[in-house]
Amino acid sequence: MRRVIILCFLIIAVLSTQLVSVNALEPDTREALKFTKPPTIDGTISAEEWGDPTVKGIKHGEPSNAIAKDSSQDITFDVWVRWDDNNVYIALQTPDEKLINLNTGELMWNGDAVQLEVDPLGNWQSQGKSDYTYVSENAREIVYSNNSNDHKAQAWCYTLGGEPEGEYSISNVDGTTTYEISIPWSFFDVDGPGEEIGLTIALLTCSSYTYDGWLEYGSGCIMEKAEEDKSGNNKIVLSETEFTPADTYTTFNPTPSPTPEETDDGSDGDTEKGGVDPVVIIVVAAVAAIALIVIIIIIRMKKKK
Numbered sequence: 001m002r003r004v005i006i007l008c009f010l011i012i013a014v015l016s017t018q019l020v021s022v023n024a025l026e027p028d029t030r031e032a033l034k035f036t037k038p039p040t041i042d043g044t045i046s047a048e049e050w051g052d053p054t055v056k057g058i059k060h061g062e063p064s065n066a067i068a069k070d071s072s073q074d075i076t077f078d079v080w081v082r083w084d085d086n087n088v089y090i091a092l093q094t095p096d097e098k099l100i101n102l103n104t105g106e107l108m109w110n111g112d113a114v115q116l117e118v119d120p121l122g123n124w125q126s127q128g129k130s131d132y133t134y135v136s137e138n139a140r141e142i143v144y145s146n147n148s149n150d151h152k153a154q155a156w157c158y159t160l161g162g163e164p165e166g167e168y169s170i171s172n173v174d175g176t177t178t179y180e181i182s183i184p185w186s187f188f189d190v191d192g193p194g195e196e197i198g199l200t201i202a203l204l205t206c207s208s209y210t211y212d213g214w215l216e217y218g219s220g221c222i223m224e225k226a227e228e229d230k231s232g233n234n235k236i237v238l239s240e241t242e243f244t245p246a247d248t249y250t251t252f253n254p255t256p257s258p259t260p261e262e263t264d265d266g267s268d269g270d271t272e273k274g275g276v277d278p279v280v281i282i283v284v285a286a287v288a289a290i291a292l293i294v295i296i297i298i299i300r301m302k303k304k305k
């Protein structure tokens, strides 16, 4: 009888440790709908084009593996994940007064930016472990931002070095920043979509010159994150449930009116594009006239000699 009781205790003890470890390894799991036709990658998204967000209202602690630089930081974003036989599609929207990024290439994390880690083979197994315990050779870490100097969307792949394949567009309209991205499966060196992917998304925020905050959903992009906050990738199941973009939906307005700030400092205003400043013409003419007078005086003095 005593042996039976001890055996029962042992079985219960083993089962309970199994349950705990299963819970600890369970990644945040979501379903990505399948696009029946690709969206327009123009930095403008709507319910008609993309449907409902895959994860809405992400902020520190919601879901539990969403961690902000400072837990009191008021950063939030919505994420859409879609797929088809050619690409994985990711969109992100966040409240943002001004889109700022003064950096390029591998330094563009230091400003308003979105960093992705996409692992077509998963890597959600890294729950609670170092971020790179299970990362596959097919994983790609990529950063996207809008360059404040030329106002163009730019991207950099940390894993391979250089620009990633695919399309991307970023906009900031009426206090909302939108990132709209597609990445071909071939960029991950896989033949096509599998049944699920590992995905981590980090939003870096900036309101002056350098980044001032971040919010990461999943783990693997933000290097300064505390070890106990690391959770591995989220598990995105590539669902066969389809989403069809409407026949017509809102697209990017190619002629947005300039912001007052841009016209005030003249850097992007009409005066610079309109030709040479009149003051410059007067100064050049005056210098030329003085030079001519000096030359005439020198010639006359030589003739007198």
Ligand SMILES: [Ca+2]
Pocket (backbone or CB within 6 Å): 039, 040, 041, 042, 043, 044, 045, 049, 180, 251
């Ligand atoms: Ca669009």
Ligand SMILES: [Ca+2]
Pocket (backbone or CB within 6 Å): 096, 097, 098, 099, 100, 112, 205, 206, 207
């Ligand atoms: Ca900003």
